[in-house]
Amino acid sequence: MYLQVEVRKSDRPYLRFLWNTDSQSAPDVYEFNRVVFGLNCSPFLAQLVAREHAKTLDPEFARAAEMMLESTYMDDGMDSVSTISEGVALYKSVTAAWKGAGMAVRKWLSNAPELLGHIPREDQATQLSLNGDGPSQIKTLGISWLSDSVMFSFQAVIPPDDMMMTKSNILRKIATIFDPLGFLAPVIIRAKILMQEIWASGATWDKVLPVELSSRCRQWFQDLLALSSIQVPRCLQAIEGATPQDVELHVFEPSDAKRYLMTFLAKSS
Template identity: 35%
Template sequence: MRTDASLKNAYVGTINEYLELGQMERVTSRASKTGNSALGESIIVTYRTTNYEGIILNWRGLKWVFMTDVEKMYRCINIPPDDAQYQRILWNPDTSDYVAEYACTTVMFGTSSAPYLAMRVMKQLAMVECEKYLLALDVINHQMYVDDILSGGDSIAETEYVKNQVIGMLRSGTFELRKWASNCPKLLENIPVEHRESSGLLHMEGNDTIRTLGLYWSPKEDEFRFALHVVPPMSSPTKRTILSAIARLFDPMGWLSPIMITAKILM
């Protein structure tokens, strides 16, 4: 950071934001390491989320759809103070030898348990608020993948109602939704422009493509797309370059199998 001012500013800005929002606090005592040598292993959680392919297929089985994600989801979830003591951050923004020690008081991005904790909180919120937001219950349980929500309905009115239910339920848990997009401009009319995926999406420009769980989705044409970075032809291709070309395409649904099989047969 001493040689890269922009990198240092980014780090300082992030740390200051955590402190201002109360998501990190200064600690004066050193964390006890006794008996915690396997702590890294103990927070590895095996969990199962909603099926990836199922979310995509169910989503596109609906006529009118929207997509959005939960803004800074992990950082909106507090954890008990006793557990926060094991989420220490060592920080020295200047050239002195003194290193300050902080404890992160929210779910920490990068830990193995973070996705499980976030989804568990979402499901708990859905159970608590289900009587008030019944349609949002199904969305949280079956149409959400980590912080991405993909839902809709068979009519514009139904989709609008589902959208408002989801907004209401998550807002009751202090979660806000951002990066909205839809194949129906009317569904975005009451969403602030700055909360949409991009300002161009207001008019559904044809060249606006949004990445959806690793795929690209064009709202105006309502179609999925793949980005292919063509490598200049080589006189002597190798197995490594062919494998690299195959790996560049993320195709969890197998839609490109008729094309990719050619390269695999060559291998």
């Protein structure tokens, strides 16, 4: 994606690099003319170009532009349609829209096999079973999607038993839990509260925490094993024919950390 975005000539001197095949002579000076990996502004530049392209699309690509602007996170796009024919139309429209920017859309995946039948196999995503015998899943938006059952699932890697419980190590491990949709907020809030207490204790970055705090942190990491049992429906909608007037989110926090639940309630008139 980055290499499809051209850098204007006035900015290319800031992307210079040296190349030398002969140590006896002066190196040659080159300039990148495309957005490169490793530059901290590259994600922003790629997203800016993608969004500006979507805004200039013709009305015939209105649905594709909506997906590109409202349902795309970095280079992952997720959207929903009601019928196979709508899905095929969206696939063709999005493919053509991105082609106009010189970009190819790949790794398509759907819970409807009929829809995948309209997409070349080389452009489809390859699903993997993380434990070898479980349901197929693919990573998207930082979380796992079980396309067969249309569920989001979660996996967490707990630290080894011999990890030193220091402020820096704990914060580093907490940051590995990527939850852009907020499904794990009831779990992550416990870690944030622990970090507040660690800061209040005056602990330095690399000093081992007191036994009581260390024990509670280890327990929180152990509780993360229960995340694999949580599945959240990908599609959330009211009963057919009903129009929700008010939508409420209810979060329950039982004393047992392994039973964290998130339920959604839609009121229909």
